[in-house]
Amino acid sequence: MKVLVAVTEVTTVDDEFEIDGLAIDDRYLGADMNEWDEYAVEEAVQLAEDGVADEVVTATVGPEEAEETIRQALAKGADRAIRVWDDDCAAADLLDVGAKTALLAGVVAREEPDLVLTGVQSGDAGFMATGVSLAADVGCQWAAVVNDLELSPEEGTADVRRELEGGVEELTTVELPAVLTIQTGINEPRYASLRGIRSAQSKELEHVTPGELGIEPATIEGALRLIGMAEPDVESEATVLEGSAEESAAELAAVLRERGVGVEG
Amino acid sequence: MSAPSPDVLAIAEHRRGDLRDVSDQLVTAGSELAGATGGDLHVAVVSGDVEAFGRKANREGVDVVHTVADGEEFNHDVYVQAVEALVEEVDPRYLLAPNSVNGLDYVPAVARRLALPLVTDVVDIEAEPLVATREMYGGKVETEIEVADDRAVLTIRAGEWPATTDTGDASVEPFELEIDESRVGSSVNGFEEVGGGDVDITEADVLVSVGRGIDDEENLELIHDLADALGATVSASRPIVDAGWLEKGRQVGQSGKVVTPDVYIAVGISGAVQHVAGMKGSETIVAINTDPSAPIMDIADYAIHDDLFEVVPALIEEFE
């Protein structure tokens, strides 16, 4: 079984930052492997360790700098990696779900994996939609927000648990091939040591352009335009609620109701 | 594709026999949007007890309720087919759905199949032209997204719009649909209450978090009562979890989960570095602790320097 893991490098922002036009000033930005994808990578690597997966390939839409993150996935045990990018991708101010779907669908068409894993969402844009969108595009099954996975390759199915709101899990069986979006907590992601990252230099990391995958520039541009960015209202210093326990509780109740807590909906 | 109608189609959400609260919020967002486009608001309920759901979805501002009777629980393959057919029928300018775990399990597929632009997790909408507000970087910034298309699919975040609870006068229309079973490749086998065992505290809007100050396992009852009264989820700091009083899944902190709820109520938590790392991103932090110099006070927005065993019962009283 071949497993493809869609891994994205996310932009991280310092606690204190400044917005410059439609973006956060570069000085306050960092990069990291998307937290949810770490769980997806771990799940794939465990499948390989358990002998279920023969090959784990990662696919990333991202610039050359993202290769640092990709090497982490390789260090953790992925066999090889594919990175999709070109100047058109760099020029788009917002790679929307449609664009990412098309690019990843191009990779899926080439690799023909039996299972695609990716994180529930990215930590930066947080659209939470690429996985399911990808499944619809390539015409396979899917499950979103998976926190437990049992594969039955002989039967061609995957039994998953989907983590619904409010402490309820849905037990679902989907046919393979499928795209599963992986929730944090499904496993304990391992650490990619610097030795491992160095050793991963020898693993294949292929760069392909959208053109090579047959993707039109217009698809990459998409329909969404970022037109504004602002900081939400900031937190204040602690307000001490004084008085007896009853008084302070009453004051707190008012504060909480203001924030919609306990208000019957 | 020709220009769509000015209508708005909103897909209600239900689970295990209940229409979920977010559906009423969806109606509010939908009617605001329909007001701006000058179109009708269509609400659809798919699967389950559609008659009851249809009646319940008939809220003020809703013009038509479509009911699709097929199966009991949510199945994304059924939803994709039903919503696709409804879109064809209604030809809406905007398709709305909750940004819930189930919403995210079919809406992106619908958007992709119909080649519609998708904006998820929307917290505010301006129409004509459509500008959706959504957060980025884990809530550090709010962005405004313009959609350069005359149609769009939007999923809205729960709790951002007030619920519409008044009954409306919509016509309830059964929508006849033959589900193509060959396109159903998934089956829901059941549900499991994880009794908090695997509750995702990262998804909770309100957390009542308990720490060492609770002293004894028996006293946890008090915390559960408070959470019930507030409609909140119970979380904890490490010592409570290590003591086996609560499941690991409820632990907030560096070695537990990082949470960013709207309201975080820290009860009897001193706020060790490792704990703070897991919750400092919460929007409003309330600390109840006898110790005014506990580190939790440094990051709290509201603080009560008093005995939790007096404050918490009083607070429960307030909400009962």
Next chain:
Amino acid sequence: MAILAAAAGSPTRETFRGISGVEELLFYYLAAVAVVVLAYGVYARFARYAEGVEDPIPRLDDLGERTVEAARIALSNESQFNRDLYGGLMHAFIMWGFLTLLIATTILAVDLEVWQLLLGRNSFWVGDFYLGYQFVVDAMGLLFVVGIGMALYRRYWVRKDRLWGRHTSREDTLFVWVLFALGVGGFVLEGLRILATGYPPFEVVSFVGWGTALAFEAAGVTPDLADSLHWWAWWSHSLLALAFVAWIPYAKPFHMLSSFANVVVRDEHSGARLPGIPADLEATSAESIDDFTWSELLDQDACTKCGRCSSVCPAKAAGRPLDPRDVILDLKGYREQRADDGGEQPIVADGGSSVIDAETMESCLSCLACVDSCPVEIDHLNSFTRLNRQLVDQGDIDPGVQDVFQNVMQDGNTFGNSQRSRADWADSLEFDLTDAREQEVEYLWYVGDYPSYDDRNRKVARSLARIFDAADVSVGILFEEEKYDGNDVRRLGEEFLFLELAGHHVESFEACEFETLVCTDPHSYNTFENEYTEVDFATWADDPMMPFDYDEQWNRDGEIEVLHWTQAVEDLVSEGRLDLAGDELDYTVTYHDPCHLGRYNDEYEAPRELIRATGCELVEMPRNRANSFCCGGGGGGLWMEFDDDPKPSEERLREAIEDTASGVEKFVVACPMCTTMFEDGRKTGGFEEDVEIVDVAELLVEAIDRDAA
């Protein structure tokens, strides 16, 4: 032959009294067998060490000097006396008694086999020499038996906790009882002989044997009976002795050789200076027991299970699953079992299938108490670091620590904050700090992560800045070029991250003009002083991922002085540059020795001098200086959460309040990690009313301000 001497009337006795010629031959045959078995066993043991990987730390240089020093350490029993007078006396009695008996037997053998048999001379074991010999042997033999008695009392009556562990086994029982039987048996034999030979008057020098004879007689043993019993006693004593000799290399008695050897090859800087790693990316750390160095294997065999390390381990005291002795012995047990049945097991992993569990290693605070307390110089931390490195290679890392590693990798500091804001702590100072990158300074001040980013410790950094300012010192900092020092990530096993940080810093240091490197944090001080200087950066020159361009060994000649700030400021105070009268404050305080300043680097007095310079009365906790008890923050403890009961910080504060001269108002620290841990422990342990946590620098600033006011 001996008979001749006896016939001549000079005091002596028969070695083989009542033993026939055939029996004597049998004895020699058995003795030869015993010696062969001993020699083979010893050879096999040392051959196994020789198979071990080469040790990166030089341990066999100046062997002569090392042996002399080891002999001094062993003969003085100084390590056994450390924190344990009873144990020291016990071991000294046994060891000195044993050695004396060994030498005495050797003298006898030389007399019999060489002097008389080979050289055909008359025995020298006669007359005054014989009398002196008998007296010394009886006296030291008595001491030996007393020592063994003390050991038995402690082990079986007191049942001293640390003597009983998971690895306590029959060999421990057998060892102590065999020694007891040998000691007592010798006197029984002697007593029977004296009784049987009618109390030769000169034998009164064998006073214990004489007394034994009298006791036998009083118990009704006739000289004839004694004579016939003597044969039985002689043989059983001899057989037991020969069996013991043969047994030595196969069990606990081997410590007489292995522990001594371990002391010979000891590393004086053990733990403070961890061994490096090979440049080969394929090299493994602890994938198999074959990855261990010969010295680490010898460590395992040197262990006598005395449990001193376990008894001082703060992680064990907090209820964590670490027992330093068990780790060493588990490794030994696995090695021996694998040699027997070939069964392979992972050395360290998460989940219980391995020799050592990951959580055991996560528990370690790298406080060096185990290493310090070990009487036989076991380098626990070297083995632990090897295991930690293996965990890193496997990716089995605690999520909290993973975050820290990521933060350091991506941001340059453990907090994951922006490097840009690294010097923000100084914003509220009334003076500007010099940028050492732009201006020559006397002191380059490495501020450190916690003083730069943690609010509580920022106050300490500002206090120190004010002290430097008050003393009018030329000092500068590196601003955002200063990153995390790497000391603790190295101890957690992420060696490459340490190397990246070390390379970055030495490159930065080289680009600045300064004389002395001063550190706020003892952890930084330790790694700069002991470890940065050991890295041969040329090894990594070809590594394209190393983010520095430096290929030498930094500060090899010690041209740059590296100091903890208390050492630097102590100099300033003694030069009178801080203008303290010495009566500014009158608090009663106690001082907590940080592991990395005290045990790691033997600096106990500088902080104490500074405290006294403020006028404070300094009272000592029971565990002070080298016996200090870790705050719980070392070895990554600061970044992990444990279900401690009590937390090390709580236990230490309790000691300061309950076990120390009453009225301790302030608990003085000299390490940012300690500050953080104790501020936390003070709250969680409920000590807020009792004591305040202050850094030495804060105390000094208070004194300076008192003067200014």
